[in-house]
Amino acid sequence: MTKEFNRIAITKDEDAQTKFRSQVRLKQRHINDLHQYIKQFITPPAQSTLQGNFYTTFIELFLAKYQSEFPPISVKKMLEAMEVDIKLIDTLTMQIAGIDIDLDENMKAEEPDFNIYTETEEQNKLYKALEKVCIDLKQLHTMGVRLSPAQLMQGTGNALVYNWSSQQMKPNLSRVLGTERG
Numbered sequence: 001m002t003k004e005f006n007r008i009a010i011t012k013d014e015d016a017q018t019k020f021r022s023q024v025r026l027k028q029r030h031i032n033d034l035h036q037y038i039k040q041f042i043t044p045p046a047q048s049t050l051q052g053n054f055y056t057t058f059i060e061l062f063l064a065k066y067q068s069e070f071p072p073i074s075v076k077k078m079l080e081a082m083e084v085d086i087k088l089i090d091t092l093t094m095q096i097a098g099i100d101i102d103l104d105e106n107m108k109a110e111e112p113d114f115n116i117y118t119e120t121e122e123q124n125k126l127y128k129a130l131e132k133v134c135i136d137l138k139q140l141h142t143m144g145v146r147l148s149p150a151q152l153m154q155g156t157g158n159a160l161v162y163n164w165s166s167q168q169m170k171p172n173l174s175r176v177l178g179t180e181r182g
Helices: 014-038 047-051 054-069 075-081 086-097 121-142 149-155 173-177
Strands: 009-012 115-117 160-163 168-171
Touching (some): 014 086, 047 054, 047 086, 054 075, 054 086, 121 168, 121 173, 168 173
Antiparallel strands (some): 009 115, 160 168
16 A cells, blocks of 8 residues: 655745736736726726737727717728827737736636645655754754854755744755755
8 A cells, every 4th residue: 555645835936926916916907007098988898808809899899989970981090080099009908918817807816826846755754854853953042052054054965054034944945856956
């Protein structure tokens, strides 16, 4: 009977998470800007529908509303007469389409899993052992035993690293995952 392998989330890819959230906010802002601009010319559809190729839809809605008010002239002339900044609409539409994240009807995006996981049982064992060492080192520190982070790192062959923000030793995730250089 073999034991089933369970991956352990050992950290979160915070850079990717920050970039994703930034892209969502940027797409929301572009959609809001587009929605605010076009509502002076047409009755805009729901904001969440502005994610696709809205340029064509805008022209169709514009013609449906204003074509009867103009003599037979080109769409370009109609847009110029109404002082529609078609370049702005085109630019915003392209910027929205350039962000490959789908927003739902509430203008929210489902956030992917940004956790980084172990891939083997050996990695699980190494991570758990290093975590236990870190906990023991923290306990020694609370008892007044001062240990040098540089010497601890060297003594463990860089299997431990010092986290300056939390001011404690942590497992070296590159070592655990086997992605360490050198």
